[in-house]
Amino acid sequence: MAETSKVIHIRNVGPEISENDLRELFQPFGGIPKLVMLHAKNQALLQMQDVSSAVNAMQFYTNVQPTIRGRNVYVQFSSHQELTMMDQNAQGRGFQALIQYDAQQNAISARTSIQIANAAAITEAFGGALPPGISGTNDRCTVLVANLNPDRIDEDKLFNLFSLYGNIVRIKLLRNKPDHALVQMGDGFQAELAVHFLKRARLFGKRLDINFSKHPHITQGADAHEYVNSNLNRFNRNAAKNYRYCCSPTKMIHVSSLPQDVTEEEIVNHFEEHGAIVNTKLFEKTRKKQAHVMFENEEQATEALVCKHATSLGGSIIRISFSQLQTIRENSQ
Template identity: 25%
Template sequence: SLSLSLFSLSPLSSSLSLSLSFKGDRSPCGPSRVLHVRKVPIEVSEAELISLGVPFGRVTNLLMLKGKNQAFIEMASEEAAITMVNYYTTATPHVRNQPVYIQYSNHRELKTDNLPNQGRVQAALQAVNAVALGGSASGGDGTLMPGQSPVLRIIVENLFYPVSLEVLHQIFSKFGTVLKIITFTKNNQFQALLQYADPMNAHHAKVTLDGQNIYNACCTLRVEFSKLTSLNVKYNNDKSRDFTRLDLPSGDGQPTMDPALTAAFGPPFDLLSCVPPGLSMHTMTGALGPLAMPGSVSGRMTLHGMAPIAVHAVLLVSNLNPDVRVYGDVHRVKILFNKKENALIQMADATQAQLAMSHLNGQRLHGKVIRVTISKHQTVQLPREGQEDQGLTKDFSGSPLHRFKKPGSKNFQNIFPPSATLHLSNIPPSITDDILKELFAGTGYTVKAFKFFQKDRKMALIQLGSVEEAIQALIDLHNHDLGENHHLRVSFSKSTI
């Protein structure tokens, strides 16, 4: 099992705790640079406790009372201790996935020179302070240990919902104190650099979160160690944040955040109980715990700088053939009686509705531009028994064409915007490239290029004359019977020929 410890532990006896001597006057509740930590997990390491303090300044001493599940942390200044207590009053820190509680001690200074294990404590203080204050986590020879950088590089793939700096902070804070975050876009991918106080927290987060989805079937995290050992953050805004420096300017004309809000975005993200910000949803598997977008339920999503928008499974669509299921499973379709160029389409869940809207809105089909928006309706009602609706409402929930029946299906990982290149699969061995090219050309499409996959001739790419042609071809030829009990699967490709 993975251990977060940088150093081994041995319990302090109660007699040792009694031998601790203090300097200075005692104050029952007033600010002090010595802080008392309660509910400390027995298996915690010195480095993990020190990491609670380093975002706010240098930690100068530590005493662990393991038998009592308590500890004392001494900060270099009273101001740093005050900032730390204020922060953790609004954002309860977690160590080893357990909440701990920090308050002022009625002691002014720790003097632990005569206690055993202080050599190990001093080594931990030196290592963690060095990393947090711009140094590095080092081995005995002063070099950086392999895979021990406190800075992670994060790439978010399949970015179908906005991922903000705050969302990353909430997720990664579960594994330790996050000092700094910088977000940016590179190679058309949303990326971030995130610095922990403790490199072992970075290691734990990488092992746990790499490959996980933030929301159901999308926003996949790719996490790796950065070559950097410290981040230089100049501005506190939506793109970058130094959680140890609330005094930094916002830069770029962006409004400075209220320090109280900057100090805490709420408690660290509980991956077992939280959903995307602004969403009130039921639980669904397939993402970081029930962090996922839900199935068949409605709610509201609030995006930065935008009014809240309804998020559920029903779309209002113009000029869209109801057989297009490339972005999800269509459950019901209702053509509007007075506006037959418009229809309500109920997808399997809100995620699929959002995908269909983001990828199909503005595309051209039959010479007209498709308009796709989220409808105010939460479901498409079927006509009551005996009620005549001229066949304008149909239920497709039992259709054999659904691509996404299985939660977590690999099909979710191959969802791409419309393109002129189509991905073909489920091709039987007897079908040649000429047969497939003739199938598309004979249906009226311009075939510009064709290529079987070298390692798997069950799949191929075909490039048509335009994106509009490819959309129509997908409608016409998806599920086409190729014989030998094989039906052609057609989807948009991210590759070109």
């Protein structure tokens, strides 16, 4: 075993595991001031508040197999005594630095500002110009969603829909107005995209009413669900590419991360509860199995997306977005 350290190295951290999941695993043993996800290697580095806390955690998990979301993870002391800078080989991308801000929201704002700082790349993603009605200068990050179906909606379903247009910080259902919710996006530009593309969307028999909120952000608390560290946020990597896929809800969904042996029948069985399926097509792109599923209308496709994004199909966690194709062609990819 490596020399004792307050830094713990965690392996087999799958894409479905978030920073919050790891924190929940180790918080019973003490504070966790720093945590680094090494996504490219399915690993993480977690720093406890002191060595004794780390030792207690390691002793406990020597006798109890730590499991997150049905996946066994494996822990050991790290060779790092302190998380300050990741070495050159940490993620295989050269030297990287850890910068600690005084508040989590400041770190979020800095990250998202960097992602959209290259305005040319963003406009190129939209075909050389921002969509009509998108200013690109909005600074209000939080949107108010009204006319929800309170019997069928929850925070995760809202996350699945709004994460198509940017990273989600947190979501809060308003208990005094059960058909209202607040959604805090990563920055004002992403909030503007969500308002623009979802302004006429229908979900669970209701036409959504979406506007910018007077609240600049959602206060952290027991009634607010946190998503800032979720691995399901789509814009942490290659944000410009994801902006390219932003559109209003369509009748067609694009399903990726499918198991290689999946069949069209299994896909139909997975989605048919959400509406009549007009057509499906399986195809491979860069050796990865993907599919298009076409419903009778946009509302059915929207329901399928919010209910089935990040669910398991054949042992794989699938990802869903709207497709801008109008019809399924034999060579559609």
